[in-house]
Amino acid sequence: MKILAFAGSNREESWNWKLVRVAARLAREAGAQVTVPPPEVLNLPMVNEDLVAREGYxxxxxxxxxxxxxxxxxxxxxxxxxxxxxxxxxNALDWASIKEHPEEPSLQAFRGKVAALMATSPGSLGGLRGLLMLRIQLENLKVLVLPQQVSVPYAPRVLDKEGNLTDTRRLEALRRMVQEFLELLRKLHG
Ligand SMILES: Cc1cc2nc3c(=O)[nH]c(=O)nc-3n(C[C@H](O)[C@H](O)[C@H](O)COP(=O)(O)O)c2cc1C
Known part of the structure; x- marks a missing residue:
């Protein structure tokens, strides 16, 4: 059972990468194997079917x-x-939804997978509204999305230089969500 933790930001000092690293740490503490890729992995050309036809995937x-x-x-x-x-x-999700070969199983990157969602922003809602849209997108891709989600308002006040989340209420919510996520994954994937 392997977990990939990533954020949808290409900013060097991204708050969301900091937040997802906190979640990755909590999952590791609970015994999970977690990969946090370098943020550049999401830097892909804009999806363009003509480009694929011309130059391949x-x-x-x-x-x-x-x-x-x-x-x-x-x-x-x-x-x-x-x-x-x-x-x-x-864009990154769309690329992964495209088959490289006709015989590739459809949505093989997504089908049967489990996701847990979180967001943070400098504002008072912590990116909450975007998560609803992300949930719909992932469900369209056949990902099972955990009902619980965590948004963290006022990112610059609560994510410190060492990568800690100092908002203890949100940290506990994140810990609970990660536990539920791992339980669901264990039920589905053993
Ligand atoms: C085009 C644009 C639209 C934004 N819209 C919102 C928004 O709707 N709600 C919000 O909380 N922050 C919004 N922000 C501010 C982001 O939350 C902020 O830039 C944040 O630091 C981005 O996350 P990151 O640090 O992980 O890259 C917006 C920023 C940009 C560039």
Whole structure:
């Protein structure tokens, strides 16, 4: 049972990468095997079917998709852009939904997988609205999304330089969510 933890941000000092690393740490403390890839893995060309027809499926997209294929659980944090999750994350999910070969099983990166969602932002809602959209997107891709989710408002006040989440109420909510996520994964994947 392997878990991939990633965030939908390409900012160097991304709050959401910090938050997802906290969740990854909690999952490891609970005994899970967690991969946190370098943020650049989501930096892919804009999906373009003509590009695929002309040049084939991009190597960077192949690397990203195989990461998803090789993990059963996803811990995902995404910034909220105008009430939505980011175009960076949408693009990366779209690439992984495209078959490289006709015989490839459909949605093999997603089908039967489990995801837990979180968000943070400098604002008072903590990116909460974007998570609803991300949930719909993942369910369209046949991912089972945990009902619980965590949003963390006022990111610069509560995520410190050492990568700690100092909002103890939110930290406990995150810990509970990670536990529920791991329990569900164990039930489904052993
Ligand atoms: C185009 C754009 C739209 C944004 N819209 C929202 C928003 O709807 N809600 C919100 O809380 N923050 C919004 N923000 C601010 C982000 O929450 C902030 O930039 C945050 O640091 C991004 O997450 P990151 O640090 O993980 O990259 C927006 C930022 C951008 C660039």
């Amino acid at each position: 991009p190597e960077a997209a192949r690397r990203w998709k195989s990461l998803l294929v090789n993990h059963q659980g996803f811990l995902i944090a995404s910034p909220e852009y105008n009430g939505f999750f980011t175009p960076l994350l949408k």
